[in-house]
Amino acid sequence: MKRGIGIFSALLFLTLVLLPAPPAVAQCQLGVPAIKIGVQGAASGPHADYGRQIEMGATMALEEINAAGGILGCKIEIKFMDDENKAATGVKNARYLVTEWGAHFMVGTDSSGVAMAMGPVLAELKRIHFFTHAATHRLTEELVADKKIKEIVRVSVPVYQDAIVAALIFKDRPEIKRWATIGADYEYGVVAWNMFKETLKRYRPDVEFVGAAWAPFLTLDFSPHVSAVMAQKPDAIFSTPWAGEAVMLIRQALIQGVFDQIQAWWQAMGGSVDVLEGISSEVQRDRFKGKLWATARYIHNWPDTPENRAWVERFKKRWVRLPNYSAETTYSSLFIIKAAVEKSRSLDTAKVIEGLKGMQIKNPGGLRVFRSEDQQFVYNVPAGRVVMDPKYPIPVLGDLKIFDAKDYYRHPPFTPVAATK
Amino acid sequence: MDSVLFQGLIGLSMAMYLWLISAGLTIIFGVLRIVNFAHGSLYMVGAYLAFTFYGLLGWPFWLAIVLSLLGTGLLGFVMERGFLRRIYGIEEAYQLLLTFGFILILDDLVKIVWGGVFKIPQIPAFLDGAWPVFGRPFPVYNTFIIGIGVLVAVGLWALFEKTWWGRTVRATASDREMANAIGINVPRVFSGVFVFGSMLAALGGALGTPVRVVAPGIGATMIIQAFIITVIGGLGNLKGAFVSSLIVGILSAYGTLFFPVFELFFIFVIMAVVLLVRPQGLFAG
Numbered sequence: 001m002k003r004g005i006g007i008f009s010a011l012l013f014l015t016l017v018l019l020p021a022p023p024a025v026a027q028c029q030l031g032v033p034a035i036k037i038g039v040q041g042a043a044s045g046p047h048a049d050y051g052r053q054i055e056m057g058a059t060m061a062l063e064e065i066n067a068a069g070g071i072l073g074c075k076i077e078i079k080f081m082d083d084e085n086k087a088a089t090g091v092k093n094a095r096y097l098v099t100e101w102g103a104h105f106m107v108g109t110d111s112s113g114v115a116m117a118m119g120p121v122l123a124e125l126k127r128i129h130f131f132t133h134a135a136t137h138r139l140t141e142e143l144v145a146d147k148k149i150k151e152i153v154r155v156s157v158p159v160y161q162d163a164i165v166a167a168l169i170f171k172d173r174p175e176i177k178r179w180a181t182i183g184a185d186y187e188y189g190v191v192a193w194n195m196f197k198e199t200l201k202r203y204r205p206d207v208e209f210v211g212a213a214w215a216p217f218l219t220l221d222f223s224p225h226v227s228a229v230m231a232q233k234p235d236a237i238f239s240t241p242w243a244g245e246a247v248m249l250i251r252q253a254l255i256q257g258v259f260d261q262i263q264a265w266w267q268a269m270g271g272s273v274d275v276l277e278g279i280s281s282e283v284q285r286d287r288f289k290g291k292l293w294a295t296a297r298y299i300h301n302w303p304d305t306p307e308n309r310a311w312v313e314r315f316k317k318r319w320v321r322l323p324n325y326s327a328e329t330t331y332s333s334l335f336i337i338k339a340a341v342e343k344s345r346s347l348d349t350a351k352v353i354e355g356l357k358g359m360q361i362k363n364p365g366g367l368r369v370f371r372s373e374d375q376q377f378v379y380n381v382p383a384g385r386v387v388m389d390p391k392y393p394i395p396v397l398g399d400l401k402i403f404d405a406k407d408y409y410r411h412p413p414f415t416p417v418a419a420t421k
Numbered sequence: 422m423d424s425v426l427f428q429g430l431i432g433l434s435m436a437m438y439l440w441l442i443s444a445g446l447t448i449i450f451g452v453l454r455i456v457n458f459a460h461g462s463l464y465m466v467g468a469y470l471a472f473t474f475y476g477l478l479g480w481p482f483w484l485a486i487v488l489s490l491l492g493t494g495l496l497g498f499v500m501e502r503g504f505l506r507r508i509y510g511i512e513e514a515y516q517l518l519l520t521f522g523f524i525l526i527l528d529d530l531v532k533i534v535w536g537g538v539f540k541i542p543q544i545p546a547f548l549d550g551a552w553p554v555f556g557r558p559f560p561v562y563n564t565f566i567i568g569i570g571v572l573v574a575v576g577l578w579a580l581f582e583k584t585w586w587g588r589t590v591r592a593t594a595s596d597r598e599m600a601n602a603i604g605i606n607v608p609r610v611f612s613g614v615f616v617f618g619s620m621l622a623a624l625g626g627a628l629g630t631p632v633r634v635v636a637p638g639i640g641a642t643m644i645i646q647a648f649i650i651t652v653i654g655g656l657g658n659l660k661g662a663f664v665s666s667l668i669v670g671i672l673s674a675y676g677t678l679f680f681p682v683f684e685l686f687f688i689f690v691i692m693a694v695v696l697l698v699r700p701q702g703l704f705a706g
Contacts, residue, residue, distance in 0.1 A: 044528075045638040048537035082537075084638075185684055213677050214684045218642045220633045221438070223563060224674035227431045230557070231424035231678065244539030248634045251541065255632070257551045257558030278541055421682050 028074035030347055032104070035076045037062075037334065038097030040090060040108040041133070041326065043082035045218065046244030049274035050110045050133060050326045055080045056319050057132075057327035058107060061334035063318075071338045072345065079103070085110060085217060087117035094118055098125045104347045105130065107155075107333040110326065112136035112188040119143040122151035126349050130336065132329035133297065135159045136187045137195070140374035141414040150353050153375045155336060155368070156297040156329040157409075159188065162268035163195035164408040165295060165383045166238065169401050171203035176263050180211035180234035182225050182241065182249060187419070189214065189240040192268055194418040196238055210234050214421065215241055215249075222249040226256050236264040246270055247278030250292070259288050270294025270386065273324035276395045283386055283395040294397060295383040298325035298365040301396050302382055311364035322394065325365075325381075332363035336377070373412040380405040423555040428678045429671055430554060434563035436670025437570025438625050442643055443650040443662045444577060445621030451657030452594045452614045455505060455516050459523035460622050461644030467493045467623025468639065469531050469540075471630045476542025482631070489627040490620045497619025501612050509611075524641060532637045539636040548631070562632055569628060573621070574663055581659070590614055594657070649688055653695045655705030665695075665703060 028034070039058045041051030058078050066075050079101055083090040090109060097103040106122075106129040109115050115134030120143075122129050131139065131154040140158065143149045170176055179200070183189035197209055211232035213225035219241070226249070229237065237258070241249050246267060259265070269275070271294040282288065300312045300322050311331075315323040323331075336359070341347065344355030359370040368377040384397035446460045470492045475485035500523065508515045548565050551558035581587035593600040593610045601607045625643075626635075633639075650669055654661025669691055676687035683690070695703065 044532065044537045044636075046539045046634050046636045048539060048636065052538060213681045216684060218638065220629070220639060220642060221435055223431050223560070224428065224435060224677040227424075227428050227557075227674075228678040228681065231428065244541065244634045244636060247539070247541055248632070251544075252560075252632060255544065255549065255551055255560035255562055260558070274538070278539075281543060 028070070029072040029345070030074050030341070032074060032347065035071055035074045035105070035337075035341070035347065036101065036103045037076055037078045037337065038094070038101060038103035038106040039078050039080045039330070040083045040093050040097075040106065041080075042085040042110045042243075043080075044084055046248070047085050047110060047242065048244075049324070050243055050272075051080075051082055051108075053273070053324040053327040054108045054110075054132060054330045056315075056321075057323070057330035058334060060315065060318055060327075061331045065334060065338055071341050076334070083109065083111075083114055085114065087111075087114050090114035090118050091121050094121055094125065094127075094129070098127050103127060105337050107330055107337075108132055109134045111186070112139065112191075113186045115139050116143070116187060119149055119152055123149045125151070127151060128153055128349055128352060130155050130333040132156050132333055133326045134188075135162065135297075136191050137410060137414075137417065138187070138191065138419065140376045141410070141412075144376075145374040145412050145414060150375070151349060153356065153377075155333045155377050156325065157379065157381055158376065159192050159195060160409050161295055161297065161381060161383070162192045162240070164199050164410075165401070165403060166196055166266045166268075166293075167199035167203065168403055168408060169293070169383060170236065170264065170266070171200060173264070176235040177206060178208050178210045178233065178235045179238055180209070180229040180232055180236075181213070181238045182222065182229055183212060183214050183238075184240040184242065184245075185214035185216040190421055191417060191419055192240050193238060198417060212421070215245070217245075219245060220248075222252045223256065225249075226253045226258060230256065230258060230261065234262060236262055236266065238266045238268075239270075240268045242269040243272065243274055244278070246272075246275045250275075250279055251282065254282060254287055259291055263291060265292050267292060267294045267386075269296060271296030271299050271325075271384070271397045273300075273322050273394070276386065279386070280394045283388055288386065290385060290387075292386040293383065294386050296325045296381060296397070298328040298381055299397050300328075301389070301392070302400060303366045305366070307362065308364045308366070322392070323364075328363070328365050332361075332365065332368065335363065336361055336368070371412075374414075376409075378405050378409055423557070425675075425678075427555045427557050427559070428674050430559060431563065432671035432674025433667070434566045434670075435674055436666045437566045438629060439646055439650055439670050440570050440663055440666035441573060441625035441628070442622050443647040443654070443666055444573065444659060445618035446647050447651045447654065447657055447659055447662040448621070449615055449618040450651065451659070452590055453505070453509070453611055455509075456513070456520070456648075456656075457618070458517065458520040458644055458648075459500070459527065459640075460618070460647060461640035461642070462524050462527040463493055463497060463619045463622040463640075464626040464643045465531065465635075465637070465640035466496060466527060467626030468630050468633075468635045469535055469626075470623070471627035472540050472542055472635045473535075475630065476540060482545040482548075486624070486627045490623050493623030493626075494616045494620045497616045498612060500619075501615035505615070506608070506611070524644070528637050528640065537637060539634050541634055542631055544631040566628060569624075573624070577659060586613075646688065649692045653692055653702055655702030658702065658704040661702055661704030
């Protein structure tokens, strides 16, 4: 009889304690209801497509990661916010996402101006932000390598790509001697132009920098800027306004006949899908005469790997658009978070940073290698001429110039680049 | 020298956009005594409507402009009859709140209807290209804008100086009680003027559609410039708005040529200098 009670108690114990556990569903091993990732980008105004692409990339990564069981059994949640391309809004959003919404990580941010304002705040909030577009070298060289703000990680290639790759391409064009810039009038435009000048001058002491016109955000007409630099009779233009402003600028330059007067136009970030869509009909009619060069932080037609092709197909199926680079960099950031959290088995900032050390991860854009000194992921993106390719409905970068990443990334210890006009 | 003249001509075309938007703003202020901060948003709505008819539906550019003016005029009518009319008698702070509210509402509304992403349709074929002026290619489109701007200036002068409606409006502007007493239907004049001003803003927006950018938020950029121009010219003074549009448009273009580093605040420097010398604006009083 006693033995019967013992068996009964054991069964009761099993029933009460073990059975209520959810059958077969993996539990979050990090003890949180979900891993929360705050996402930010510019989602209004002429730059709005970037924020939209950031959101699409993050959403797609979320769907894929959660469908495959999440991160260590934890589902992820995202919340997207529009930073309006304004520093104050970006900072305000970051504070809200961390302190009120409870973000464990943040990703996104388009503008270098916003990124530089957020940097010190991230240290205070003790949350890592994975930057997926903001490009000023100072974000990683100054704030991370120098000031040791460990909460900044950059997944996208910085301004090295816009400035140093341009110098590497055009140093071999001896007929181009006179350069002028139409610059975005803030951090990014200024450092891009200065870095380009410094690099090109090293290879080509004979080049001259003959003019500069600076346009703030929300410039609605670049005609005075175009005519001002064209008055100096440059051989080539180095241009840094981006997104809708780049489309407007290039088209306003076209109607001033600029492409009949110059040898080359370098459009930083002109390989962005929204820009290529915006100038599609002009490219089809060959109105740039093959003189329009552009770069991007990822292009969907490179690298030509099965992984990238498959990803682009999935993206097109999901969103009926071609992916822009801010989509790829943000998508990849979520997988970087996944790898780092799985390695460190923690959501703690310091431990996740440890988890990032030595990381080499294959993303749609190719192999990304984490560099600890400045917390910059190093990977490769080519630049090229804007051309039509029968395989795609919109122009793509063709005639690709591919350099080894080590040849155009700057390396620690960093020497300062002029940050003023 | 040629490049200086060329830059001036580019500046003149910039001035004409400024003129179209500040003309409406200053007329509305002159008659209704309302500083309509949502005037830039009417410019934006005009641009979106023109984009819809011309860029999306592929209708002729001229027709798209006319429809955009009518649509924005209708919006102006609703704003005046439904909202502004209720606050004429009370403090200016309420005007500011109400019209600022319209900026936010219209910005969000265009985002809901057209999405947040910018739009730039093709340039109509007959306005594409350039011709040589001072030895350099000057865009046909900018020439067209200069032409329209001058036409509007002449048209407005004729309208206010030579027509019965113009005289009625001027009478209402100078003394609304007396105008009422002599049998002018003042509320109707107010509506008419507001609708007319809205259509001028829409004209600026619609004309810019193929070469500028259509995006949420452009209204806020435009209203700052238009406000500066009307202040420089003297609030409510149409001639002042025209002259100060020319000054700001052309000097800004020269600023870009000669002092590119100061691009950001050049327009504010012009305003500060004018207000130091003539605090009431160039043509007021």
